[in-house]
Amino acid sequence: MxxxxxxxxxxxxxxxxxxxxxxxxxxxxxxxxxxxxxxxxxxxxxxxxxxxxxxxxxxxxxxxxxxxxxxxxxxxxxxxxxxxxxxxxxxxxxxxxxxxxxxxxxxxTRHLANVKFLRRWRFHPVNDIEAQRVLNQVRSCVDPSINELLSSLSPWPGGQGALAATIWHLVATRRLKTDLSLPLGPDTRLRVAAPQLDAEPHEREVAV
CATH class of the missing domain: 3.40.1350.10 (Trna Endonuclease; Chain: A, domain 1)
Known part of the structure; x- marks a missing residue:
């Protein structure tokens, strides 16, 4: 980036x-x-x-x-x-x-540990339709946990692995928000990020 x-x-x-x-x-x-x-x-x-x-x-x-x-x-x-x-x-x-x-x-801090975990998901390939499905489901709920989200989207546990990867990608790319001062896990609460108001997004020059 x-x-x-x-x-x-x-x-x-x-x-x-x-x-x-x-x-x-x-x-x-x-x-x-x-x-x-x-x-x-x-x-x-x-x-x-x-x-x-x-x-x-x-x-x-x-x-x-x-x-x-x-x-x-x-x-x-x-x-x-x-x-x-x-x-x-x-x-x-x-x-x-x-x-x-x-x-x-x-x-x-815990924040750093969470950021390091999320960095590995930033470029994880995801299906756009599946990502939109996750975002729509989060919008329809009130700060659902990851477990609640997975259960509502895929009652069959065998189908939840790919969904979990999509969720972490959305958090890593900031389309989903959560409290990064808390441990990340199945009980992590999610919300959809507010839309950006910038007419011309800024190019950022930070990468490690």
Whole structure:
């Protein structure tokens, strides 16, 4: 879905996986610029943040400059990192951006586990007629669970495997919505995604 991005650690890769599934993200620039900062001894240095994220206009969010660090890195190197981050905050204030620091606590969540599961279904081949049948059934119900949906569409258990694959594809491609902060499974509740209001859809430049 667009171009690939470079990353320097597994934690950064997980961060980009989350961005790739975020509909509000328009594009990402990795290592976008150098920030000049002053060390405690008065000497100058340069610091390169990990990513600059731009959002679709409808999100009404200013660009966000990100640094991805483990909590251990922050604890062990805080005295060196603090002036770099202070300079980045000042630069973002001047440009109308936001500076964000993300650690494993905010990245490696249930949401990430769900996104990684769904990514494998994104390009799964499905029958368009069957997909529309699933969407129509979800519309006719009130937030049905996957089990309820499968039972209503195919009382014969042997025919539910292909239907389940279609359902996961629809969730992975965001035509069906669910709460990704909860574990995904048979009890997952679904609803049809609201139609996009954009007359001209935006091209997104995030991929991992």
């Amino acid at each position: 667009g171009r690939s991005v470079a990353f320097e650690s597994p934690l950064e890769r997980d961060f980009y996986v989350l961005l790739d599934f975020d509909e509000a993200v328009l594009s990402v620039e990795e290592q976008p610029l150098q920030v000049t900062f002053t060390r405690s001894d008065g000497s100058e240095g340069t610091y390169t943040p990990d990513a600059l994220v731009h959002f679709v206009p409808e999100a009404r969010r200013a660009p966000e400059l990100y640094e991805i660090k483990t909590r251990q890195d922050l604890r062990e190197h805080w005295s060196d990192l603090r002036p770099r981050f202070a300079a980045a905050i000042a630069l973002c204030r001047d440009r109308g951006w936001k500076f964000r620091i993300r650690t494993e606590l905010g990245i490696r």
